[in-house]
Amino acid sequence: MSTAFSAANFSTQSFPLNHTSTTTHDSPLVFAKPTSQFLRSTPKLRLSSFSKLNLSRRSGTVVAVSDVVKQKKSKSTPTLLITKEEGLELYEDMVLGRAFEDMCAQMYYRGKMFGFVHLYNGQEAVSTGFIKLLKQQDSVVSTYRDHVHALSKGVPARAVMSELFGKTTGCCRGQGGSMHMFSREHNLLGGFAFIGEGIPIATGAAFTSKYKREVLKEADCDHVTLAFFGDGTCNNGQFFECLNMASLWKLPIVFVVENNLWAIGMSHLRATSDPQIYKKGPAFGMPGIHVDGMDVLKVREVAKEAIGRARRGEGPTLVECETYRFRGHSLADPDELRDPAEKAHYAARDPITALKKYLTENNLASESELKAIDKKIDEVVEDAVEFADESPVPPRSQLLENVFADPKGFGIGSDGRYRCEDPKFTQGTAHV
Amino acid sequence: MAAIFQGVGAAATLSSSPSNSFVPKKFLTSPRRSFCVPSSVVVRSDGSVNFDLNSKSRRAQQLVANAVATKADSSAASSSSNPGHELLLFEALREGLEEEMERDPCVCVMGEDVGHYGGSYKVTKDLAKKFGDLRVLDTPIAENSFTGMGIGAAMTGLRPVVEGMNMGFLLLAFNQISNNCGMLHYTSGGQFTIPIVIRGPGGVGRQLGAEHSQRLESYFQSIPGIQMVACSTPYNAKGLMKAAIRSENPVILFEHVLLYNLKERIPDEDYICNLEEAEMVRPGEHVTILTYSRMRYHVMQAAKTLVNKGYDPEVIDIRSLKPFDLYTIGNSVKKTHRVLIVEECMRTGGIGASLTAAITENFNDYLDAPIMCLSSQDVPTPYAGTLEEWTVVQPAQIVTAVEQLCQ
Numbered sequence: 001m002s003t004a005f006s007a008a009n010f011s012t013q014s015f016p017l018n019h020t021s022t023t024t025h026d027s028p029l030v031f032a033k034p035t036s037q038f039l040r041s042t043p044k045l046r047l048s049s050f051s052k053l054n055l056s057r058r059s060g061t062v063v064a065v066s067d068v069v070k071q072k073k074s075k076s077t078p079t080l081l082i083t084k085e086e087g088l089e090l091y092e093d094m095v096l097g098r099a100f101e102d103m104c105a106q107m108y109y110r111g112k113m114f115g116f117v118h119l120y121n122g123q124e125a126v127s128t129g130f131i132k133l134l135k136q137q138d139s140v141v142s143t144y145r146d147h148v149h150a151l152s153k154g155v156p157a158r159a160v161m162s163e164l165f166g167k168t169t170g171c172c173r174g175q176g177g178s179m180h181m182f183s184r185e186h187n188l189l190g191g192f193a194f195i196g197e198g199i200p201i202a203t204g205a206a207f208t209s210k211y212k213r214e215v216l217k218e219a220d221c222d223h224v225t226l227a228f229f230g231d232g233t234c235n236n237g238q239f240f241e242c243l244n245m246a247s248l249w250k251l252p253i254v255f256v257v258e259n260n261l262w263a264i265g266m267s268h269l270r271a272t273s274d275p276q277i278y279k280k281g282p283a284f285g286m287p288g289i290h291v292d293g294m295d296v297l298k299v300r301e302v303a304k305e306a307i308g309r310a311r312r313g314e315g316p317t318l319v320e321c322e323t324y325r326f327r328g329h330s331l332a333d334p335d336e337l338r339d340p341a342e343k344a345h346y347a348a349r350d351p352i353t354a355l356k357k358y359l360t361e362n363n364l365a366s367e368s369e370l371k372a373i374d375k376k377i378d379e380v381v382e383d384a385v386e387f388a389d390e391s392p393v394p395p396r397s398q399l400l401e402n403v404f405a406d407p408k409g410f411g412i413g414s415d416g417r418y419r420c421e422d423p424k425f426t427q428g429t430a431h432v
Numbered sequence: 433m434a435a436i437f438q439g440v441g442a443a444a445t446l447s448s449s450p451s452n453s454f455v456p457k458k459f460l461t462s463p464r465r466s467f468c469v470p471s472s473v474v475v476r477s478d479g480s481v482n483f484d485l486n487s488k489s490r491r492a493q494q495l496v497a498n499a500v501a502t503k504a505d506s507s508a509a510s511s512s513s514n515p516g517h518e519l520l521l522f523e524a525l526r527e528g529l530e531e532e533m534e535r536d537p538c539v540c541v542m543g544e545d546v547g548h549y550g551g552s553y554k555v556t557k558d559l560a561k562k563f564g565d566l567r568v569l570d571t572p573i574a575e576n577s578f579t580g581m582g583i584g585a586a587m588t589g590l591r592p593v594v595e596g597m598n599m600g601f602l603l604l605a606f607n608q609i610s611n612n613c614g615m616l617h618y619t620s621g622g623q624f625t626i627p628i629v630i631r632g633p634g635g636v637g638r639q640l641g642a643e644h645s646q647r648l649e650s651y652f653q654s655i656p657g658i659q660m661v662a663c664s665t666p667y668n669a670k671g672l673m674k675a676a677i678r679s680e681n682p683v684i685l686f687e688h689v690l691l692y693n694l695k696e697r698i699p700d701e702d703y704i705c706n707l708e709e710a711e712m713v714r715p716g717e718h719v720t721i722l723t724y725s726r727m728r729y730h731v732m733q734a735a736k737t738l739v740n741k742g743y744d745p746e747v748i749d750i751r752s753l754k755p756f757d758l759y760t761i762g763n764s765v766k767k768t769h770r771v772l773i774v775e776e777c778m779r780t781g782g783i784g785a786s787l788t789a790a791i792t793e794n795f796n797d798y799l800d801a802p803i804m805c806l807s808s809q810d811v812p813t814p815y816a817g818t819l820e821e822w823t824v825v826q827p828a829q830i831v832t833a834v835e836q837l838c839q
Binding site (some may be wrong): 172 | 537538564566567571576578583586587588589607617619620621622624626656657659681686708752754757770795
């Protein structure tokens with residue numbers, strides 16, 4: 001993003017987003033750590049005064065390596081961060097996420113899906129930036145805002161849409177729903193409704209990776225786990241407990257905070273004594289990085305480093321991605337508390353538009369190529385809806401099938417036989 | 433009435449406790465006399481047998497010797513060929529755990545002080561030395577997170593055994609146990625199995641105070657997707673531990689703080705106890721007494737008194753708290769027509785409450801009297817010894833209850 005987002009431009013802008021400073025801290029780091037100018041201005045913050053909010057919150061933040069590097073290079077020969085193939089892959093993934101979520105909203109209001117549906121519009125850069133660097137055997141753990149994480153990890157759009165429609169062809173046979181996307185094949189370990197619940201699961205998956213390498217002697221096992229969660233979760237005990245354990249045992253995990261500033265209607269600043277989440281990493285002995293989460297290339301650079309660290313066995317990293325959700329918390333959220341100026345500010349920094357601009361301005365792709373991708377994605381999403389529509393709903397026989405991995409767990413009935421042998425169990429009409 | 437156990441941590445054996453020696457099946461079919469003259473069989477650990485056919489004459493002398501404990505699962509009881517070995521219950525748990533860890537390298541242990549300390553009740557003693565610090569993991573004090581970590585590890589291929597230092601501490605892990613342990617297999621559409629074992633000591637101890645004296649089986653029983661078992665003898669402790677580790681389902685194994693020093697002779701050969709089956713402790717004719725864990729011993733003590741008074745109670749250790757073994761229980765109800773449940777859970781919402789409902793639902797026609805359920809009082813367990821005694825069911829109450837039932 002050398003043209004739009006380089007640090008060199010920032011002195012002229014009203015929002016000094018990227019201010020780098022290097023201070024020394026204990027752990028050997030690639031990234032710079034900020035001096036804390038933020039805290040001095042905290043008492044003056046008002047939600048209504050957006051520009052002041054923006055200014056004081058932004059100062060003292062750390063930018064990704066890419067920008068530090070770019071400052072040093074001469075501007076006449078901008079180095080590209082991605083190849084054409086990579087660029088198109090990233091673009092396609094983000095457009096898929098956006099188009100899919102928009103279709104979800106449509107389908108919800110048409111009564112095809114129900115319950116709580118949390119859309120990811122605006123945050124695509126984080127999902128794409130991180131997950132596209134992973135291998136299939138790496139694991140991803142998400143929250144209830146998990147559709148796009150599932151898509152980025154490789155779960156087919158058809159399977160996700162079917163799951164949302166509650167059909168038996170869904171990735172979880174219709175039993176999980178919007179908030180519980182799982183895929184064994186793609187190592188997507190959920191999809192959790194309670195915030196913070198997935199972080200220990202991710203820690204466990206990282207533990208398995210270390211165990212396989214050190215106890216089971218699978219020397220080439222370098223699976224990495226990514227845990228995605230939001231700013232609200234960073235005040236939860238499970239977050240801190242897992243930061244501690246991951247750092248203690250140097251687990252191959254990256255904690256990715258999708259800080260979109262809002263936990264339903266609770267502003268991050270009203271809920272958190274020290275809103276700079278990345279600072280909580282060093283307190284547990286791991287690097288804490290803050291990155292612009294609306295810029296997929298910056299996220300990707302940071303992700304490369306963090307994932308690389310984990311793969312080499314150097315331990316966990318805490319990455320705070322400053323991002324924003326364009327829609328409400330869920331489709332049931334009227335979204336009345338957020339300042340329209342704030343929304344407009346981030347809408348102007350739409351990650352898809354930004355990447356498109358980067359690709360075209362650096363001659364990595366033409367408008368028509370990108371439009372072709374747009375069209376292709378539209379077809380994929382349409383196809384997913386069609387598939388989901390035509391898929392059957394789960395039959396009654398499915399009701400009791402997955403309660404236990406070993407159905408002997410239903411116990412022994414009064415006739416002496418295991419209850420799962422009763423035909424009513426396979427029909428789903430038995431009472432448990 | 434003085435309780436029959438030594439304090440926690442004392443290495444004393446319980447020589448006066450009901451014998452846990454196993455009985456080869458053939459002795460169980462010895463003919464029963466009439467109501468007033470029950471017979472009983474004593475099998476000593478050295479294999480010698482006493483038939484005690486005329487209890488009337490014996491009543492004047494000592495109390496009738498031990499009620500019989502049977503091992504329904506062991507068909508080839510090693511009474512003559514292989515004498516087995518004697519050990520304490522916590523050692524039996526450790527033996528089971530160690531054997532499973534040797535058998536499958538994916539079995540690992542996680543918990544507070546399980547590694548270098550060897551476990552607060554020594555169930556994991558020396559295992560860290562043998563298997564390493566990663567396989568027997570000392571965790572920080574973060575129950576919710578390390579239980580969740582165990583679940584994540586189970587989802588990705590390991591078979592963790594998570595220890596709660598005291599079962600009560602697992603209340604902090606309720607989020608993970610309920611939402612993830614029980615439900616993930618279902619919500620993932622069967623994609624992920626969670627072969628985790630969660631175990632720890634619970635129950636009312638010796639003046640441990642309210643928070644260390646909790647019975648979590650009543651809180652966990654509603655969670656769909658988990659199995660709960662309670663061990664009560666060294667034999668079934670080892671068998672259930674092994675079965676739980678081998679099971680693909682998440683299993684919660686409830687141990688009792690006061691039972692860790694029970695001594696018994698167990699077979700040398702490999703064996704497991706069926707997770708879903710109940711254990712027939714003492715066959716009888718007049719009343720079915722359903723119990724589990726520590727209350728089994730209060731019941732057996734009461735059984736001695738009852739036998740002397742001329743009753744013939746059938747005692748079943750239900751062992752599987754979720755799901756109930758309705759076959760063993762049902763057969764017993766159909767035979768005796770009277771049911772007494774003796775448990776350590778609270779009166780409200782305990783295992784006894786569920787069991788009462790299950791029996792009423794399934795076997796109502798076979799009952800001659802309403803089901804009686806003796807549970808602990810709905811009182812936080814007091815520290816004072818006398819008060820603590822009165823919150824828990826004592827053998828005298830069991831005797832009174834049976835007399836009432838059998839009127």
